[in-house]
Amino acid sequence: MRRQAAMPLVGADRRGSRAVRAVDPVAVRGNEVTRSSGPHERPERLRLADDFWLIAHHDRSGRPRLNPLALGLGLAGALLGELATTGHLTIHDRHVHVTDDTPPADATSHGILEQIATKSRAHPVPVWLKFLAGSATETVTTRLVRAGLVQREQQRRRLGRINVVHRPTDRNQACWRSVRLRHALAGRYGGTPWDDMFLAGLADATGLLPKVLGDDHPAGRAYVARWLPRSDPPALYELAIAVETLVGDAVLGART
Amino acid sequence: MTLALGRLGTAHVIVFVLTAAAPLAVVAGVVPVGWAVTGIVGLPLAFVLVAIVLGLFCVGYVAMARRVRNAGVFYSYVARGVGRPVGVGAALVALAAYGAIQVCTYGAIGPATAGLLRDTLGVPLPWWLCSLAAWAFVATMGVLRIDLNGRILAGFLVAEIVLLVVLVGVDLTHPYGGQLSVATLTPQSLTGAGMGVAFAIVATAFIGFEGAPVFSEETHRRSVPAATYLALPLMTVLYAGSAWAMSVAIGPANLHAAARRHGTDLPFVAGHVGGGLIVDIGQTLFVSSLIAAALSYHNTVARYAFALGRERVLPAWLGRTSARTGTPKYASLAQSAIGLAVIAGYAASGADPLVRLFYWLSISGAFGVLLLVAATSVSVVGFLGAHPAGESRWQRIVAPSLASAGLAVIAYLILAHCDQLLGVPAGSPLCWAFPASYAVLALTGVGWALYLRRARPHVYAAIGLGAPTPAAHLATV
Numbered sequence: 001m002r003r004q005a006a007m008p009l010v011g012a013d014r015r016g017s018r019a020v021r022a023v024d025p026v027a028v029r030g031n032e033v034t035r036s037s038g039p040h041e042r043p044e045r046l047r048l049a050d051d052f053w054l055i056a057h058h059d060r061s062g063r064p065r066l067n068p069l070a071l072g073l074g075l076a077g078a079l080l081g082e083l084a085t086t087g088h089l090t091i092h093d094r095h096v097h098v099t100d101d102t103p104p105a106d107a108t109s110h111g112i113l114e115q116i117a118t119k120s121r122a123h124p125v126p127v128w129l130k131f132l133a134g135s136a137t138e139t140v141t142t143r144l145v146r147a148g149l150v151q152r153e154q155q156r157r158r159l160g161r162i163n164v165v166h167r168p169t170d171r172n173q174a175c176w177r178s179v180r181l182r183h184a185l186a187g188r189y190g191g192t193p194w195d196d197m198f199l200a201g202l203a204d205a206t207g208l209l210p211k212v213l214g215d216d217h218p219a220g221r222a223y224v225a226r227w228l229p230r231s232d233p234p235a236l237y238e239l240a241i242a243v244e245t246l247v248g249d250a251v252l253g254a255r256t
Numbered sequence: 257m258t259l260a261l262g263r264l265g266t267a268h269v270i271v272f273v274l275t276a277a278a279p280l281a282v283v284a285g286v287v288p289v290g291w292a293v294t295g296i297v298g299l300p301l302a303f304v305l306v307a308i309v310l311g312l313f314c315v316g317y318v319a320m321a322r323r324v325r326n327a328g329v330f331y332s333y334v335a336r337g338v339g340r341p342v343g344v345g346a347a348l349v350a351l352a353a354y355g356a357i358q359v360c361t362y363g364a365i366g367p368a369t370a371g372l373l374r375d376t377l378g379v380p381l382p383w384w385l386c387s388l389a390a391w392a393f394v395a396t397m398g399v400l401r402i403d404l405n406g407r408i409l410a411g412f413l414v415a416e417i418v419l420l421v422v423l424v425g426v427d428l429t430h431p432y433g434g435q436l437s438v439a440t441l442t443p444q445s446l447t448g449a450g451m452g453v454a455f456a457i458v459a460t461a462f463i464g465f466e467g468a469p470v471f472s473e474e475t476h477r478r479s480v481p482a483a484t485y486l487a488l489p490l491m492t493v494l495y496a497g498s499a500w501a502m503s504v505a506i507g508p509a510n511l512h513a514a515a516r517r518h519g520t521d522l523p524f525v526a527g528h529v530g531g532g533l534i535v536d537i538g539q540t541l542f543v544s545s546l547i548a549a550a551l552s553y554h555n556t557v558a559r560y561a562f563a564l565g566r567e568r569v570l571p572a573w574l575g576r577t578s579a580r581t582g583t584p585k586y587a588s589l590a591q592s593a594i595g596l597a598v599i600a601g602y603a604a605s606g607a608d609p610l611v612r613l614f615y616w617l618s619i620s621g622a623f624g625v626l627l628l629v630a631a632t633s634v635s636v637v638g639f640l641g642a643h644p645a646g647e648s649r650w651q652r653i654v655a656p657s658l659a660s661a662g663l664a665v666i667a668y669l670i671l672a673h674c675d676q677l678l679g680v681p682a683g684s685p686l687c688w689a690f691p692a693s694y695a696v697l698a699l700t701g702v703g704w705a706l707y708l709r710r711a712r713p714h715v716y717a718a719i720g721l722g723a724p725t726p727a728a729h730l731a732t733v
Contacts, residue, residue, distance in 0.1 A: 065579060065580065066579050066580065067578075067579070067580060067581055067582035069582055070577070070579065070582055206577075206579065207576060207577045207578055207579035207582070208579050210579070211579055244566075247577060247582070248562070248563075248566045248575065248577070249473065250582060251559070251562055251577055251582060251583065251584050252470075252559055252562065252563060
């Protein structure tokens with residue numbers, strides 16, 4: 001019974017199920033829950049890459065909390081993750097296969113799916129991640145600007161140089177995304193949904209997890225490492241692993 | 257489709273390799289200290305002989321680099337060529353050897369900087385304070401991954417090489433006793449015990465030549481072989497030429513005494529030009545060369561520890577990166593902590609930093625790297641023999657076998673004359689302590705790998721593959 005209680009659930013089951021509320025692998029310290037969205041209320045969901053972008057940037061300044069390479073790879077993983085959760089693609093033998101070529105609702109996802117579908121043969125996951133990582137930051141930022149979640153700002157710096165930052169339009173919402181993920185991992189909304197588990201996996205792969213979970217990150221990391229390998233769809237786990245590998249490769253590819 | 261980064265050219269890789277090799281640090285550090293401690297004069301010839309063996313090694317090495325694109329280099333090659341247990345043993349030896357080489361640089365940076373400050377500004381500082389400043393610099397750069405600008409590095413490197421060439425010119429135009437002595441190039445200069453001692457010192461000097469394959473992933477196909485084959489002869493000519501020129505200017509018979517008197521200033525005073533300026537410039541470049549080498553080896557050690565951490569062979573925390581900078585933060589901090597402890601230990605004990613820290617640790621580190629090179633050479637035969645793909649017989653078997661034999665001979669000669677090498681009495685415990693420590697590390701690695709094979713087969717299966725396999729992740733939970 002206990003073991004089942006820890007099993008993350010997906011779909012309608014995750015809501016309101018008493019059994020899964022017992023999950024509390026990450027002890028969230030203090031009571032930081034925003035009043036308006038209490039622990040029992042299901043908070044609004046964002047697209048995976050949008051969510052990752054907001055988690056990976058400072059809520060106030062809009063500056064990245066991740067180095068550019070890891071940010072690009074994390075966002076690329078999230079973009080592919082979106083297509084995996086909608087059932088448009090799957091990973092078989094570490095290669096990306098299109099399983100459903102009906103256009104996804106989102107134009108960005110559609111563009112990526114088309115790129116994958118036009119290839120005559122399947123390419124390995126790292127190849128797609130590296131390819132998408134090059135433009136992922138720009139792609140997702142553009143989508144966020146279009147959705148009104150982020151606004152473009154020019155800042156004048158010293159020596160007349162102009163610096164462009166993308167700042168979240170609603171700081172509370174931006175800040176909330178990290179807190180929400182922490183709560184999701186702590187089981188405040190019932191069993192952790194697979195997409196949140198995947199987001200946490202990406203955060204771990206890119207080195208962002210300590211910033212999201214603070215002192216609780218070892219427990220959170222153990223929780224993700226335990227459950228993500230059983231992800232549904234399995235592609236989410238494969239993507240998170242591939243991102244971790246590529247981030248590590250970048251470290252080893254010595255540029256110093 | 258490639259990683260969205262600019263590809264590096266051959267020139268960039270050469271600058272990286274030569275910066276790690278630190279030519280001026282070799283000519284002003286390793287060579288004079290070697291002369292001072294051992295009194296063996298035949299270094300110039302030894303440079304040429306060892307370069308030939310290393311050149312043979314490189315034939316198979318770069319062929320392997322084309323096939324196994326893994327930045328964990330030696331360790332992954334050995335794991336793939338000879339087997340995973342030996343691979344893990346090699347990894348631990350690599351960590352210790354490069355760690356020793358990294359830490360030893362502080363033993364030269366401190367006294368050289370202190371001497372420079374005393375002579376130019378008249379400020380007397382203890383050596384360890386200068387070492388600590390360099391340590392703080394390296395520790396910070398290692399964690400922040402502020403890339404030393406390639407052009408600045410190249411600029412310093414060119415300045416070093418120009419200085420060395422000028423010094424050679426000055427030395428050769430001021431020969432001792434009015435004749436160009438070739439005594440240090442004759443086989444007689446290396447007879448008896450001298451050979452092992454000279455080989456060890458020279459092997460120390462060449463460390464860094466093996467760096468190019470780290471860039472396999474980021475360069476064009478030909479850059480790694482080209483950089484390796486260009487860097488090795490360049491190093492040989494510079495080192496052998498400089499050492500010979502010094503011996504001409506000072507006179508082979510006087511080398512021991514002169515090296516004892518002048519220490520790391522030897523190359524700059526050898527030509528009797530005596531100009532204060534050239535000594536100051538030389539000392540400054542010597543220090544900068546050492547600091548660049550310290551940083552380079554710091555990153556090498558951190559990368560090895562990181563590679564082992566992410567394959568879960570060593571604790572996983574070593575394999576984590578910093579979010580903001582993407583550096584192997586914990587691996588880097590661990591190496592810095594060891595560096596600090598060593599500096600503090602030497603400062604507290606009052607031991608001579610130049611001989612006991614710089615020279616001893618660089619020799620023992622180099623011996624470890626030599627063992628790795630030998631193991632890699634054997635694994636090249638193993639790997640390319642089992643998985644040939646268009647390599648010639650020469651690349652697959654002949655050259656690596658000859659290199660392995662040559663390296664084994666060199667390693668034997670070093671061990672046989674260890675007392676003279678370290679300048680300690682025959683039978684001193686130090687003589688067996690340093691090879692024994694590598695044996696212990698290698699055996700520990702083998703034992704650990706065998707344990708992993710039984711207890712965590714998924715981790716074991718991923719050894720040397722450069723990436724955590726999905727199952728290896730499960731195994732850590």
